[in-house]
Amino acid sequence: MSQTAAQRFLQDAAVKSADLMHREVIRRGMDSYDAAHLKGRARIKDWEAARQKCQEIKREAINHLDRYLLQFEEKVIARGGHVFWAANSEEACTYVKNLATRLGVRTVVKSKSMVTEEIHLGPALEKAGIKVWETDFGEFIVQLREEGPYHIVTPAMHLLRGQIATLFQEKLGQKIESDDPAYLMAVARRVLREAFFSAEMGISGANFLVADAGVIAISTNEGNGRLCTSVPRIHVVVTGIEKVIPRLEDLAVLWPVLATSGTGQGITTYGTLIGGPRRPVEADGPEEFHVVLVDNGRSQLLADAEQREVLHCIRCGACLNICPVFRHVGGHTYGTTYPGPIGSVLTPHLNGIKEFKHLSYASSLCGACTSVCPVKIDLHHHLLQNRRNATEAGTTKSSERLMFRAWRHAMLHPRIYAVGGWLMRKALRIVYGLGLAGSTLDPMRVWNRYRSPVPLPSESFRARWRKDRAAN
Amino acid sequence: MPQTEEGQTEKAQTENSSRDQILQRIRTGLRTVVAEPVAMGSDRVIFEPINNPLERFQQECVANLMECALAADSAASARQLAEVLQSLPEGEIFVQDDPSLRRLIELTELGRAVRWSSQGAPGEASQATVTLAEALIAQTGSILVTASCGGRGASVIAPCHIVYATIAQLVPDLATALSRVSQERTLDRNSFACVISGSSRTADIEKILVQGAHGPRRLVVILQTAQSR
Numbered sequence: 001m002s003q004t005a006a007q008r009f010l011q012d013a014a015v016k017s018a019d020l021m022h023r024e025v026i027r028r029g030m031d032s033y034d035a036a037h038l039k040g041r042a043r044i045k046d047w048e049a050a051r052q053k054c055q056e057i058k059r060e061a062i063n064h065l066d067r068y069l070l071q072f073e074e075k076v077i078a079r080g081g082h083v084f085w086a087a088n089s090e091e092a093c094t095y096v097k098n099l100a101t102r103l104g105v106r107t108v109v110k111s112k113s114m115v116t117e118e119i120h121l122g123p124a125l126e127k128a129g130i131k132v133w134e135t136d137f138g139e140f141i142v143q144l145r146e147e148g149p150y151h152i153v154t155p156a157m158h159l160l161r162g163q164i165a166t167l168f169q170e171k172l173g174q175k176i177e178s179d180d181p182a183y184l185m186a187v188a189r190r191v192l193r194e195a196f197f198s199a200e201m202g203i204s205g206a207n208f209l210v211a212d213a214g215v216i217a218i219s220t221n222e223g224n225g226r227l228c229t230s231v232p233r234i235h236v237v238v239t240g241i242e243k244v245i246p247r248l249e250d251l252a253v254l255w256p257v258l259a260t261s262g263t264g265q266g267i268t269t270y271g272t273l274i275g276g277p278r279r280p281v282e283a284d285g286p287e288e289f290h291v292v293l294v295d296n297g298r299s300q301l302l303a304d305a306e307q308r309e310v311l312h313c314i315r316c317g318a319c320l321n322i323c324p325v326f327r328h329v330g331g332h333t334y335g336t337t338y339p340g341p342i343g344s345v346l347t348p349h350l351n352g353i354k355e356f357k358h359l360s361y362a363s364s365l366c367g368a369c370t371s372v373c374p375v376k377i378d379l380h381h382h383l384l385q386n387r388r389n390a391t392e393a394g395t396t397k398s399s400e401r402l403m404f405r406a407w408r409h410a411m412l413h414p415r416i417y418a419v420g421g422w423l424m425r426k427a428l429r430i431v432y433g434l435g436l437a438g439s440t441l442d443p444m445r446v447w448n449r450y451r452s453p454v455p456l457p458s459e460s461f462r463a464r465w466r467k468d469r470a471a472n
Numbered sequence: 473m474p475q476t477e478e479g480q481t482e483k484a485q486t487e488n489s490s491r492d493q494i495l496q497r498i499r500t501g502l503r504t505v506v507a508e509p510v511a512m513g514s515d516r517v518i519f520e521p522i523n524n525p526l527e528r529f530q531q532e533c534v535a536n537l538m539e540c541a542l543a544a545d546s547a548a549s550a551r552q553l554a555e556v557l558q559s560l561p562e563g564e565i566f567v568q569d570d571p572s573l574r575r576l577i578e579l580t581e582l583g584r585a586v587r588w589s590s591q592g593a594p595g596e597a598s599q600a601t602v603t604l605a606e607a608l609i610a611q612t613g614s615i616l617v618t619a620s621c622g623g624r625g626a627s628v629i630a631p632c633h634i635v636y637a638t639i640a641q642l643v644p645d646l647a648t649a650l651s652r653v654s655q656e657r658t659l660d661r662n663s664f665a666c667v668i669s670g671s672s673r674t675a676d677i678e679k680i681l682v683q684g685a686h687g688p689r690r691l692v693v694i695l696q697t698a699q700s701r
Contacts, residue, residue, distance in 0.1 A: 049518045
């Protein structure tokens with residue numbers, strides 16, 4: 001029988017959290033993010049007001065989603081662009097694939113877009129015989145390794161420079177003389193320049209869809225997103241319907257807040273706005289401009305009175321970076337497009353609660369994610385709600401239900417509880433005494449297999465309570 | 473958007489079978505009432521007000537790893553431009569076809585081959601691009617360019633991008649710059665605009681900052697303090 005997503009998660013999490021090298025790499029990466037993030041926040045006079053403003057902007061947009069999407073669409077079409085609404089991954093991929101085939105596209109350059117990862121656009125195009133280049137440096141690296149992005153903002157943060165040098169040597173067919181990051185970037189730049197100038201189609205995502213101006217907004221540091229949207233003769237934007245914001249002026253807060261939460265920068269190097277194909281008077285730019293608006297389960301969330309705000313997410317990655325679970329198990333362990341707290345909340349909605357309910361438990365409910373979210377999504381409470389929803393939907397095993405029934409019974413009957421506690425202490429003492437702590441015979445195995453055994457109290461809580469009361 | 477316009481918007485659709493279904497799902501979903509916290513009072517100030525825009529702009533340029541050279545007049549601007557161009561390898565440069573830049577290039581008296589934006593996009597061989605900007609933003613040390621500033625590639629293809637601007641173009645913050653773009657309908661006249669804050673960069677390997685990724689390694693602003701070009 002093949003493994004379930006939950007079994008795979010537990011297995012990979014156990015391996016990753018015991019991998020000292022992985023822990024060291026992630027610790028270093030996160031330390032430098034933490035320092036930059038704190039410095040970035042200090043540059044904003046009233047960070048809490050900024051978060052609240054962003055929350056209000058996104059709430060207004062999502063609460064009038066139909067109206068703002070139509071306003072955006074109208075403007076884009078008026079400028080000669082095309083807007084395609086895709087209900088699911090298949091529709092989105094088919095549209096882009098047919099467009100590429102119809103226009104004779106053989107090579108595609110892509111800038112980073114989590115929505116294209118979500119709908120598996122790259123593999124769909126490759127299957128149709130189209131060469132796809134990921135051009136974000138981190139994405140380029142993980143594409144060469146034939147794996148998904150490790151993190152939604154820094155896709156290759158799990159790798160060391162030496163590994164990347166070896167990878168380039170193997171995959172790019174050229175001699176790599178150094179593992180200096182600047183040298184490796186220069187190598188990638190040379191290889192990708194050729195791709196930019198030979199590709200017929202550029203595919204980008206969008207960080208925001210600005211309704212009143214009818215433009216997409218893309219934030220990038222490297223400039224690959226700029227080249228993807230400037231050089232090839234066709235530009236396709238693939239993005240989620242929830243990315244819309246009402247006004248251009250909203251970016252005056254959203255851009256700095258996204259940059260601060262994403263990387264700790266005051267603002268991202270390139271904040272690009274594109275509203276259509278090249279105008280006849282313009283020096284360059286694509287002749288075709290297509291926007292693919294992907295639903296893929298998002299519209300269902302609107303009817304969820306508790307979790308509609310999950311659609312406010314601007315994909316900054318701050319909740320991943322602060323999450324103690326992410327920091328230990330790493331991005332790939334989640335086995336989902338979106339890892340970390342936001343992924344754990346979102347994935348059951350997009351891909352099914354039955355298969356992904358275990359992610360609701362990949363959290364200590366410490367609330368760190370909620371405290372850093374720049375649009376104030378109540379992430380850890382949504383994880384709790386997902387746990388409840390999964391249980392109410394009857395996805396729990398009968399053994400689990402039986403156990404909770406027994407627990408409930410014991411909690412309501414003090415004598416039974418006392419006997420149970422006594423039995424447990426006795427049994428554990430025997431198990432520990434035989435040196436079987438952490439073995440399959442140990443009822444506390446989940447905890448004890450990687451740790452020194454939980455010390456056993458000599459007497460029950462009730463007994464201590466009685467004694468203390470008597471002493472006072 | 474007023475109700476009367478909605479009918480027209482609906483008509484402006486592209487060939488698309490799922491469009492109405494998605495809109496229907498959205499509208500159905502939005503009927504669910506969601507409890508909302510009270511909106512923030514408008515008196516809270518998010519960003520520190522900018523008292524001295526020029527000083528702030530210069531500080532932010534340093535933080536953004538870009539160069540800002542002040543020049544008193546067009547002759548001084550030409551000298552600054554010549555200095556930057558002389559530091560670059562041999563080869564042609566790409567220049568936005570604008571009368572003020574034609575004059576400036578003439579003043580530099582350099583024998584470099586020039587490709588003008590009226591002749592098309594910059595090529596891989598361009599050593600530098602020289603353009604104007606729509607505005608400079610003090611708060612973030614940014615330049616705002618549009619397709620009118622020599623096109624899309626003009627600010628990203630070459631290893632060095634030089635911007636010729638005047639002090640009158642300096643606005644205090646992003647909010648001012650963006651509301652001006654809205655008011656002046658800049659995006660109706662341009663298919664592209666970009667707020668550029670520094671040279672291209674990446675930190676994708678071990679979070680180590682590398683200056684010069686896919687775009688320019690150098691971004692130079694020649695800021696003329698005399699009001700006109």
